[in-house]
Amino acid sequence: MSALSIEGATVTGRVAEVSLQLAPGTLAGLVGPNGSGKSTLLQVAAGLLPARGEVRWDGQTLPQIEVLERGRRAAWVPQEARFEFGFSVRSVVAQGRFAHGDDEHGVDAALARLDLTTLAHRPVNRLSGGERQRVLLARALATQARLQLWDEPLAPLDPRHALEVLMLGRELANAGGTMLFSLHDLRVAHCLDVVVVLHEGRLRAAGKPEQVLTPELLREVFGVRARTAPGLSIELP
Numbered sequence: 001m002s003a004l005s006i007e008g009a010t011v012t013g014r015v016a017e018v019s020l021q022l023a024p025g026t027l028a029g030l031v032g033p034n035g036s037g038k039s040t041l042l043q044v045a046a047g048l049l050p051a052r053g054e055v056r057w058d059g060q061t062l063p064q065i066e067v068l069e070r071g072r073r074a075a076w077v078p079q080e081a082r083f084e085f086g087f088s089v090r091s092v093v094a095q096g097r098f099a100h101g102d103d104e105h106g107v108d109a110a111l112a113r114l115d116l117t118t119l120a121h122r123p124v125n126r127l128s129g130g131e132r133q134r135v136l137l138a139r140a141l142a143t144q145a146r147l148q149l150w151d152e153p154l155a156p157l158d159p160r161h162a163l164e165v166l167m168l169g170r171e172l173a174n175a176g177g178t179m180l181f182s183l184h185d186l187r188v189a190h191c192l193d194v195v196v197v198l199h200e201g202r203l204r205a206a207g208k209p210e211q212v213l214t215p216e217l218l219r220e221v222f223g224v225r226a227r228t229a230p231g232l233s234i235e236l237p
């Protein structure tokens with residue numbers, strides 16, 4: 001059974017007739033040009049944006065899953081980490097426990113995993129952009145939800161934190177979770193289990209990166225010429 005199934009998702013002017021299935025244990029990336037519908041589709045998948053069509057988590061349609069249960073089963077990370085108020089980092093991460101009815105379980109571990117332990121008592125509205133993004137990722141991690149939907153989580157992160165977040169995604173998938181996240185770096189997309197390509201609001205392709213990210217598709221969808229070249233390669237020490 002699919003962990004995430006989307007059938008004919010349509011939001012007028014934004015995405016049209018998008019269907020997609022992701023199996024449990026999949027680390028999937030959503031790519032496409034600016035405005036191609038990635039954020040829209042992620043919000044539909046998370047049940048945050050009404051759409052025509054149907055979304056299922058583990059075979060259940062969203063209306064069959066009550067709201068608190070949704071908060072335990074799926075976590076959403078928005079594209080922009082903006083905070084109006086100066087709550088502490090720790091209290092924002094603890095919001096990930098709201099649907100569980102506790103506010104402590106796993107919070108310290110999530111803070112440590114996103115390298116936030118020393119920032120735990122800082123107000124979130126006085127952090128850098130990358131630090132704020134890591135707070136939202138730690139909150140998503142604290143939910144312990146099996147479905148993780150992240151909108152451009154890597155964009156504001158430095159190389160080490162980006163690598164660590166990718167490794168976190170891999171671990172969550174290896175543990176049976178399902179992760180769909182949007183990104184623009186096609187080299188990173190090449191390392192994932194599945195790549196989903198949106199173009200002008202429509203699903204253009206979905207499958208293994210080497211089968212999907214062909215020079216023809218990259219030219220057609222992104223207007224770029226692709227070539228394999230030796231270049232800089234980085235990894236954690």
Ligand SMILES: Nc1ncnc2c1ncn2[C@@H]1O[C@H](COP(=O)(O)OP(=O)(O)OP(=O)(O)O)[C@@H](O)[C@H]1O
Pocket residue numbers: 013014032033034035036037038039040041
């Ligand atoms: N709140 C909104 N109301 C109406 N249209 C919107 C809204 N948000 C986005 N759109 C439009 O929907 C389309 C898809 O936008 P979306 O944000 O999903 O794209 P994206 O692929 O995530 O883009 P980016 O790579 O720039 O983040 C775009 O044409 C955009 O202008």
